[in-house]
Amino acid sequence: MDLYATPEDTVHLGWLNETVTTDGPVATVHVDVTRTDPQGGHTTELHWQAVRDRLGEQGAPEPVIDAVHERVTAATGAAGELGRHLVVDVDRPDEPLLDLLVEQRPTQDEATFGAVPSLTPLLRALDSAVPYLLVEADHSGADVTVVDFLGRTVRTDDVEGGHDVLHKVRGGAWSHRRMQQRVEDSFERNADAVVERVRRLAEAHAPDVVLLTGDPHACGLVRDALDSGPLGERLRWLRAGGRADGVDRDALEAEVAEALREVRLARMADVVARFEAARGQDRLAAAGLAGVVGAVQRAAVDTLLVDADALGEAVLATDATQPTLVGTTEQEVSDLGGEQPLTAPALDVLVRACVAQDASLELVDGVSGVLDGGVGALLRFDVRPATPTAGD
Structure with missing residues (x-):
């Protein structure tokens, strides 16, 4: 996706699908490219050096690092507070899967290299915007x-x-x-x-x-x-x-x-109210990591609710090339048919799976007492086992 490209659908996450269905590992970068004075170029280079160090430490190859460097340090033609968000595939470093400029600087520069992209900083920036x-x-x-x-x-x-x-x-x-x-x-x-x-x-x-x-x-x-x-x-x-x-x-x-x-x-209050109502009726809602993982496995998630602070450093397992295979352990992912199971931050795993399933995301940071373990989901259909009827 090119710089300044606009997805067709800004509610569901399906427009990010290319970033999570690639076979190769990817570099995911969220960096402050704000230029508010003549020294802005120097400031951008300082941000870039930190990003380069992190990518290098995680094993990103030089062609990927060079491609990210070219994008991060390129003139944007825009002024003010800006964040640049990149996803670069190891097999096609000169053709980024995602390159978006958002008129809001990220809270901090982030860079990862691996099978699971870290898309949350971008989604957090988009969550704060309203068309x-x-x-x-x-x-x-x-x-x-x-x-x-x-x-x-x-x-x-x-x-x-x-x-x-x-x-x-x-x-x-x-x-x-x-x-x-x-x-x-x-x-x-x-x-x-x-x-x-x-x-x-x-x-x-x-x-x-x-x-x-x-x-x-x-x-x-x-x-x-x-x-x-x-x-x-x-x-x-x-x-x-x-x-x-x-x-x-x-x-x-x-x-x-x-x-x-x-x-x-x-908007956030409406989603939270619908989640609480559905959970209160014990239907069309999943609470906690185990419940949400089960809903993801059934492709039942309509809206993922996340309190990132409450979720903390929890981890989940997934497959390197099959984003919808999610489990609490790598063995569970293998049992589901995964050939390259791995462990990654729970938030990244869940967001990746929801992108692949065209679900939507609502960040509800700070809404205390709503989410068990910092995560919940509104469901597309009831995932409870059917109740046997008389004569079955």
Whole structure:
């Protein structure tokens, strides 16, 4: 996957499938490539040296290390806080399986070489991002900004309604009332143009939330039209922002950030609530490592819930070339048909298996008391043995 590539599906993990189904060992790198000043290149080299040392210590061959070096130190054409996430196959070092630039620096540089890629730092960065539309409206139209799941602005549309009778006049004469009606008609027609564009962009980009700001009356017209459709539940009205001169962009950015944080928290709370409800009914949920391993073995995991801190340094077994073969021991993996069993961090093993099974992931760090041993799963189907009926 090329730099800045966007997967077709940002909810399930299937778009990462190529990174976990390759036969050869891979180098997985998550590195801070932030450049905020003229010395940024030197800083990147320092980050790279630490990454190189770790790859070398784990036995990565020189062609792989060289390929990673070329990517990590290459100019990105972007500024600000950035993280680069790479997965490089030993057999095709010049064709990375994954090369993504995310507008958020990783908490620390990480580099591994082996059969099981360590994808969690990337997924953690993506978990904190929310795809959205920002609609800044006035009576002539709107500026619509599309931000993807990597936090990148991928499109900005200037929507002009084309109806320019926009100023009401005072007075009570018949001609004045007619003019006022024409103005109101222009307002509504221009709002219709904005609504149509927002609907098309939402269909194309599937935002988690639509943020609306600007002239209150114009926003009201747009909101009324969107409220009755499928976007109604995803619509939020912001106080800051708009198309007028002198708008406080810092205030708008702060309000956008807070709205996105609330969306992330609501998403996590919804998943946790569904997990607790399913577990309370003793169906469609698996708790703890043993329960989740059993669900993975049956390809039953719909959503993996992980508290990485609570999971800690737990390990699981898997097969070097068959990511869906997971067990608590290497012998169990062999019994399941694995030919190259190995042990790796439990989180990496489970994420790898869920990628191969196109499950989704929800990081619920800090939600105490919810997950047994730091891991649980919502299931696609009930994995309990069928209860025998009379006469069986």
